[in-house]
Amino acid sequence: MITCVVLIGFAFLLQNIYSVGSLVGILLILLFTQVTLQTKTLIRVSLVITFFVALSTWLLGDLEKSLFSALRLLAIAIPAPLLAGTTPPADLIRTLQAARLPSFLTLSLMLIWRFLPIIQQETQRIIDANRLRGVNLSLQPQHWFKGLFIPLVFQIVAYADDVTIGLQTRGYDPALPRSNSKPLTWKIKDLVFGVGVVLILLGVGYIEWGMQANIVN
Structure with missing residues (x-):
């Protein structure tokens, strides 16, 4: 539960589409490999996200901002079902x-x-x-x-x-x-899980802040 809250809070801090996309990609891989999902559910979610991106692009006139909003929405929404399906x-x-x-x-x-x-x-x-x-x-x-x-x-x-x-x-x-x-x-898999979450956060954080610092320099 703490990990779920940390991931959701971390998603709110990200402002780079590449860092948010990396976090969503990792969470999707974990979701598809660890949780059994129905095809109907995947189709419905995909249609909703597509409609959201299309509507946002039409209203904002900016595809990149629309994709960023959709990715952030996924980054906020995925940790909860991932926790529920694996616990x-x-x-x-x-x-x-x-x-x-x-x-x-x-x-x-x-x-x-x-x-x-x-x-x-x-x-x-x-x-x-x-x-x-x-x-x-x-x-x-x-x-x-x-x-x-x-x-x-x-x-x-x-x-x-x-x-x-x-x-x-x-x-x-x-x-x-x-x-x-x-x-x-406390088991070994708990240690592996904790280390994995820290590495994910460090990697996404580097994409968000470390790469920007290198570009500025």
């Missing part, structure tokens, strides 16, 4: 507990993290159910409220009730100390 929820929760965060905050983050894929699955099921009834929500936005949002709200409420009942039946008490069957330990 199991159990490891994330153990990390939050090791950081001595309040129990209620850890539980809230865990439930939100687990809820995101569930809401995606429920949304797809509702869309498929509407399609079987002859309602194509992508072409009929007038049915979104009663055909998608209302069933989705009921599913969210049902999920919240199930979680509440599950916590109550298991005697969950946020005031009691938590036990951990798999305590966190």
